[in-house]
Amino acid sequence: MRPAKSDEVSALLIGVLAKSLSGPCVNETPPEKGIVFPFYLNSPLFPFLSHTFNPFIPHSKMSSVARAIRPFASRVLAQKPIAPICQASPAFRFPRGTRTFSQSPLSQLKxxxxxxxxxxxxxxxxTAKIGITDYAAxxxxxxxxxxxxxxxxxVSAGEPVGAVESVKSASDVLSPVAGKVIAGNSILEDKAKTINESPEGEGWIAEIEVADVAELDALLDEAAYKQTIDA
Structure with a gap:
């Protein structure tokens, strides 16, 4: 390695001095309160700088290199520090096309x-629950x-899975599809009027294991059923 020339050292020190005077980044958090040491104290060049550019050394003891950079340092000090623009990292965003989950239409089918x-x-x-409609109740x-x-x-489609008796009449409840009965609604044994209060909710009559879900394709949806009772 060749020794550095005085003009090279001067240029290096000017760059170091300019960096120390440039101020923090616009987006940089200010340092905590307390004593703030010049950045060059932590620099690898500190041993060299301490002999060439130490503000606590009298002018008479400054080296020739320090005197050489004095005019340039004065010029730098006279300029208003310009804070470099630091771009903040963009906020994290989920990538487009993120997959979402929803219930299958089959689980909502009635x-x-x-x-x-x-x-x-x-x-x-x-499985499926069976009951009588609001209109029937x-x-x-x-x-x-x-x-x-x-x-x-x-049971097969069209066979009884229960019966309902009222003050007016009695009627069988037919299974819309084939299957095996899993349970009856025990609430109705002590509180039959639940069918009047919530015929298509808590007033269900039987729960079955469905043999073939495709059988529901032949049944009516809500709109088609309403047409039959409004006709």
Whole structure:
């Protein structure tokens, strides 16, 4: 390595001095309160700078290199420091096309029959609840007794899965599709009027294991069923 010439050292020191006077970045957090040491104290050049540009050394003891850069240092000090622009990292964003999840339409599927039963699929189409419609419950009047199906009973589409008796009449409840009975709604044994209060909700009559979910394709959706009762 060749020794540095005086003009090279001068240029180096001017760059170091300019950096120390340029100020913090616009987006940089100010230092905490306390004593702030010039950055060159932590520089690898500090041993050299301490002999050539130490503000605490009398002028008479400054080296020739320090005297050489004095005019340039005065010029730098006279200039207004310009804070370099620091770009902040952009906020994290999920990539476009992020996949979202929603329930399958099958789990929300509800169909009706012309004989005023409803069936609603659950558990991915494996099971379904069956009951009578709002229209049927209103037509029957006050329900006083509900006959529930036996657990494990195999039924075909159109076969009874229970019966409802009211002050006006009695009627069988037909299964819209084939399947096996899983359970009857025990609430109706002590509170038959639940069918009047919530015929298409808590007043369901039977729950079955569906044999073939494709059978629901032949049933009515809500709009088609309403047309049959409004006709």
């Amino acid at each position: 169909k009706y029959t012309e004989s005023h039963e409803w069936i609603e699929l659950a558990d991915g189409g494996k 209103h037509s029957l009047g006050d329900v006083v007794y509900v006959e529930l199906p036996e657990e494990g009973l195999d």
